Amino acid sequence: MGISTDTIKKVANVIYNELGIVVDSNNERILGSKISTFLLRKRITEQELLSKLTDRNFFKELISIITVNETYFFREKEHIDLLVKLIKKNRSVRARILSLPCSTGEEPLSILMACLEAGVKIDNIDIIGVDVDENAIAIAKDGVYSYRSVSKVPESLKAKYFVSINGAYKVREDLIRKVSYRVGNIFDKSFLRSLGMFDFIFCRNLLIYFDRVKREEALKNISLIHKTGGYLFISKTETLLGLNVPYKREFIDGIIVYKRL
Template identity: 30%
Template sequence: MSDITRPAEAPDISISPGELQKVTAWIYRWTGMTFGEGKRYYIERRIAERIGKTGCRDTRAYLLLLGSDPKERQLLTNAFTINETYFYREEHQFAALANEILPAIITTKRPGDLIRIWSVPCSTGDEAYSIALWLLENWPLVDAYNVEIVGSDIDTKAVEAALAGRFAARALQRLPEKLLTAYFEPEHGHRRKIIDDLRESVRFTAANLFDAASLADLGRFDVIFCRNLLIYFDDASRLIAADNLHDRLVPGGYLCLGHSESMARISDRFDLVRLSDAIVYRRA
């Protein structure tokens, strides 16, 4: 997990079942994320934290604010996101990227051509930076092509952290010491900051995979990493997300999902591709 500040103690706020249902319905409508009864404590705590920070006198007043203030809707959305990530997570997919996906992609490109890779959700940037690191270290042709890496997340606070490029030891624990020395600068305690050249090689932006309009300006990508997001969706929102992923891929582009996710059960718009290092999907 990346360096995440422990939330403050939630105030003692009464939230009725109806109010709770209204908030979760809004979250679903805005993000596609579903939260069942088993997440009740998690949901109540985050709503109570936001109520305390806004100074609203009760849940009813907060709901009125939430219905009229887009900024507060974003802050509540940030509170509901789960930023579980670290460098070189599921690195077998990075191996597949360098060993088989990119070699297949460049058969239709010339040296110097643009190759676009999208990490969504990017959380605090660990995955997007991992892609850049892996290619620098493991793809001999990285300098022969114009590789653009974009990281996007619905959580604007996470995007700010990604832009800053500062990480705690836990986020970096899978990286070899030689990479830590080459690409990170020591800071106070066990924290490290990614070097400017690498930080500036990745572009970060806020985006909502559940909202096609928020994705339009991103253009299309040759490869998309969308790992461990669809597990928070129901069947209907998974299909919407799948369609949006399809639209953001170039024809023949590749999609990498999390190890517990399968596009085969969601959409028939992708072909399953078995590679030596990973199972991925390709826009049909």
């Protein structure tokens, strides 16, 4: 099913306004293919799609085919190792950690496992995982992962924190319950404020999808719930240089992090 250029551009505009994601000319064909798949699944026409774009519940369904949930446990592990080190330096303080976007849960669970392996008491950390995709959050709450997702997990940790089920790997229930998952949007300030304040924020592999305007807006939004002196972790392929945001770049153990001013 070929999707018209007009439909693709209208959907792309809604995606930008709601999610901040820029769909450039290079990605319009990919978006068109995703829209086509969505229409076949829903058994609706292009016209019906366009008429429903302002329906919040309908758009939530559309999000699941737009967002990218390709991730795995212990991705860019040096960030997680540094986080654990910073937490252990200040053992007397209960650390609140936000993973946004948390995708299907690999990142917050990796953080939790690393903390436990380093001897951090489970009651001394609060981990919140947030993603705009309801389907991703449902997978995170279920806690069942493919071999690819756990490929970077050492065998000793697989044996300790996972149960093998029909070729898949299920995280221990007590660990799943320790992470609080929420469906939410980084551009929704009232939602973010409802989460409370955080010491550490992981916002990796999200900013690359935004233009400068949306990057600054997103970062200013999360700064509202980031304690002064707290640390922000972004992907190695991302940078805050040149952006007007309340963060200062620092090098700790050779790793770039951003300190909340």
